Amino acid sequence: MQKIIGSQGLDDYTQTNTRAKLTDLVVTRNDFPTARYSIDLNLEKLMYCAMIIVRKNELKNKTSFTYDDFIYVSTENFGELTSPMARKEVVTATDKREIQRNAEIALKRIYTKFDNPTMLVKDGESEEPAKVPMMTYCHYDKATKCIKVRFAKEFFEYFYDLVKKVDEKTKSFSSHELKHIILFNSSYSLRLYRILMSYMWRTSEVTIDLNELRWMLECEDKYKELANFKNRVLNVAQEEINKLSNINVKFENVKNGKEVVAIKFIFNLKNEYKEQDQLKFIDKMKKNYLASAIPFSDDGSHFKTPDRKKYFKPPVKLSSKQISTLVNCPEFLLDYGHFLGNSDEETSKVIIKTLLAEKLDKLNAYKPIDLDYYFWLQVRRGIVKNGDNDNKEKDDQE
Structure with a gap:
């Protein structure tokens, strides 16, 4: 019998749903952000919300998630996360209706466009990347205003149980709060932010081969002129990341002679977040001691x-x-x-x-x-x- 993750049943779904919050952590393996995949921006945001709900339900209900289980996300929850209007100090009844309506439109569109997304992951020294299915099921229910999804079995290892398995065989993983990606309007911003965060714990600079970067962002056949690639992709991502996330980033060309062969990214936590992390870490250590x-x-x-x-x-x-x-x-x-x-x-x-x-x-x-x-x-x-x-x-x- 399949379990419903995020609900105790559709009849009382809105009362029992485990909700994703802006401060919840998205935790994934480091080869996930650098993989190549074509996915609707809202579906990608929904995917991270679903990952969070899986983890929170396990902790709340003391149960384990399996690849047969469905995860439900309500339009109310998705709306309060993805709408800038929901961040206002005072949210009126009119605002709430608008947030709900926009969330319904977004989730319906996710369902309409859903096409079993697959990502390409570099697999060791092989020239051909592995094809890993990500999600295998999607359904939007008008009556309950919920979207129902299921992850592919092969996708589990990229987000599931990572913090419970730390040994020499465990892949490196990174985390960030949901709020730092959820308002991005560009998929390039979201993808680049997560790529940089996969390096954050060990460096503040990373140089990525230009062809490799184009491959990750699915821009091999788009914006072939470097100036166009910068204007349409890198500049847009830089602006959104610096405005909406917890890091500042800048980039510069890396040349071989006159040819630009790579892009160097320099990134750091913004001061307010750096100070918060310091205080949290040290306060936790102090209490334990x-x-x-x-x-x-x-x-x-x-x-x-x-x-x-x-x-x-x-x-x-x-x-x-x-x-x-x-x-x-x-x-x-x-x-x-x-x-x-x-x-x-x-x-x-x-x-x-x-x-x-x-x-x-x-x-x-x-x-x-x-x-x-x-x-x-x-x-x-x-x-x-x-x-x-x-x-x-x-x-x-x-």
Whole structure:
């Protein structure tokens, strides 16, 4: 028997629906944003709402989701998320009717245009990408004003249970709040934002081959002149991302001689979000420490006390995010410089990354790794976001 995720039955759907909220996290594997797919902008937004509802229902009802289950999203919920009008300080009855009407139109259009979307994902060294079905079912019910969708079995691994499986075989994943993409009017803005966020936890700059970028954005046969591609795609995305999201981005050409061969993106959290993340991360750490009777000082001096070693356990295994955080922390490279000799910075990072992945016991034998300390440093720099420490991510999701 199929379960209805998001409802206890159509008769009382509007009373029992689990709703997606603007502050809910969209969590996906990092090779999802860089995949190629053709999908209606509103359907893509609906897809992320459905992912959130799946997770929230599991937590709420203590049940597991399967690929046979349907997910329902109401026009009311979709409207309050996607309408700028719903962000007004005072939303009138007239506003609410307009929001509802526009949401109904959007969901009906999603149903009308639905065509079992499939994404192309680079698969190792193969020249041909894998074809992965994303959603296999869509139905709009006029009576309940709900849309009903079902994810494809093969698509599960790109969004499902990611925070529960952290081992050497687990693909890297990233997260962002729904509110940062839900008002975009351009699919290029949404796609580029998510591509950049897949890199956010390890760098603030990324260079993407121009042909690869065109492939991801399905612009191989569109806007062939670079100036046109910039005006119609990159400039539009940059403007919307800088205006509506939590990051600022700028880009520049990368040339081979006179030819532009790649685009370099420079991006950072906006100051207000950087400060919020710092406060959330440090406040959570402080509460945990004090609850366990572990010394904590706001200036971080507790990390340098002589008896610090008795308050933490060095890691016996690290995730890819944790390794990346340590590799990119100057203090960590300095503390473990014993293993680096006179290597330059890039070589040092390669050596340390290998040791963290394969010889962690040797590093701990030399000096037990105080993971909280290095994460605290990177959070203060705004490099690590709240929840990027994999040991804390599961708690953040719950």
